[in-house]
Amino acid sequence: MTDHSNALFQPFMLGDIPVTNRIAMAPLTRNRAARGTDAPHGLNATYYAQRADAGLLISEATQISRQGQGYIWTPGLYSETQVNGWKQVTDAVHAKGGHIIVQLWHVGRVSHVSLQDDGAAPVAPSAIAAKTKTFIETGFAETSMPQALDQAGIDAIIGDYVQAAQNATRAGFDGIELHAANGYLIDQFLKDGTNTRTDRYGGSVENRARFGLEVVDAMLKVFPAKRFGVRISPVSPANDAVTSDPAEVFGYFVAELSKRGIAFIHVVEGATGGPRDVAPFDYAALRRSFKGAYIANNGYTRAMAIEAVAEGRADLVAFGRPFIANPDLVARLRQDAPLNTVNPATLYGGGAEGYTDYPALAA
Ligand code: 8OZ
Numbered sequence: 001m002t003d004h005s006n007a008l009f010q011p012f013m014l015g016d017i018p019v020t021n022r023i024a025m026a027p028l029t030r031n032r033a034a035r036g037t038d039a040p041h042g043l044n045a046t047y048y049a050q051r052a053d054a055g056l057l058i059s060e061a062t063q064i065s066r067q068g069q070g071y072i073w074t075p076g077l078y079s080e081t082q083v084n085g086w087k088q089v090t091d092a093v094h095a096k097g098g099h100i101i102v103q104l105w106h107v108g109r110v111s112h113v114s115l116q117d118d119g120a121a122p123v124a125p126s127a128i129a130a131k132t133k134t135f136i137e138t139g140f141a142e143t144s145m146p147q148a149l150d151q152a153g154i155d156a157i158i159g160d161y162v163q164a165a166q167n168a169t170r171a172g173f174d175g176i177e178l179h180a181a182n183g184y185l186i187d188q189f190l191k192d193g194t195n196t197r198t199d200r201y202g203g204s205v206e207n208r209a210r211f212g213l214e215v216v217d218a219m220l221k222v223f224p225a226k227r228f229g230v231r232i233s234p235v236s237p238a239n240d241a242v243t244s245d246p247a248e249v250f251g252y253f254v255a256e257l258s259k260r261g262i263a264f265i266h267v268v269e270g271a272t273g274g275p276r277d278v279a280p281f282d283y284a285a286l287r288r289s290f291k292g293a294y295i296a297n298n299g300y301t302r303a304m305a306i307e308a309v310a311e312g313r314a315d316l317v318a319f320g321r322p323f324i325a326n327p328d329l330v331a332r333l334r335q336d337a338p339l340n341t342v343n344p345a346t347l348y349g350g351g352a353e354g355y356t357d358y359p360a361l362a363a
Contacts (some may be wrong), residue, residue: 025319067122069115087170103225190209225262
């Protein structure tokens with residue numbers, strides 16, 4: 001049998017981002033931005049710097065505006081304080097020789113009036129409530145009934161994405177991942193269970209993909225395509241977003257993204273954080289239809305990741321939960337060392353405990 005165990009440790013050009021190995025840290029919501037400003041701070045810089053051996057760090061989902069926030073204490077990238085906070089993070093990662101991109105996020109309907117300016121209703125393609133919970137200052141809460149966006153609202157959000165892309169450059173990020181997965185705003189437009197519009201943003205596959213592609217096109221006017229990627233989750237039911245036609249709508253969306261020459265797609269295969277076989281889907285066909293790189297995610301073990309890269313099914317593999325509990329995950333995968341397990345009680349919110357205090361292997 002061929003020994004492929006080196007496959008994860010070969011360098012790669014992810015568009016214009018040089019990565020030293022095929023291991024990405026997946027975006028992970030941790031709700032530890034500074035209270036009041038939602039800006040990253042020193043503790044967050046320490047956390048990312050501890051994990052800087054990953055070929056690519058993808059930041060936790062980061063809202064482009066206050067309207068785009070759906071959970072308490074998630075970081076933003078729309079105020080000067082947030083730009084400066086992220087600069088501390090990117091400086092700390094770069095000092096260790098790592099690369100970090102920012103995942104930009106608008107949650108759409110997955111929000112709560114207490115997180116919105118003036119207690120406004122969250123926005124969405126259509127006024128359909130998500131059967132999913134968010135967490136606010138007082139704990140878990142039902143998401144609020146959203147209002148359907150009009151054209152002015154759509155245009156304003158596209159403007160917020162562009163501003164956030166410009167801020168990403170100022171904050172020192174090596175690239176951007178646009179969050180179009182997991183039932184948030186762009187995914188809400190793509191999927192017919194969450195988009196019942198009858199205008200140019202709803203109905204056909206082309207219409208449902210229009211919003212996401214307009215966002216991409218606007219961002220690519222101010223940010224290089226070779227440092228830009230998009231995360232999708234075609235069959236994930238996360239946040240109550242489902243579609244009757246995942247092959248058609250994601251096939252079209254990815255083919256259009258390919259035409260734009262972006263660096264990568266990042267695909268949540270199966271149900272986010274859950275079963276990979278939740279619904280049939282031809283990920284290999286998606287990969288063939290896209291000329292950039294393919295980052296695979298969801299439930300990969302070391303053996304699965306080695307095989308996927310060695311067989312060419314993925315260029316990088318993103319690990320989520322293993323990176324929470326193992327700051328030195330890359331070294332552990334290299335040595336096939338045992339992994340620490342995640343403490344679920346310290347995932348969301350809090351301080352250093354369960355964040356920067358997971359032990360590395362003894363030297
Ligand atoms: C877990 C908790 C809150 C948000 C995602 C940004 O699923 C998230 C998220 C995950 O993409």
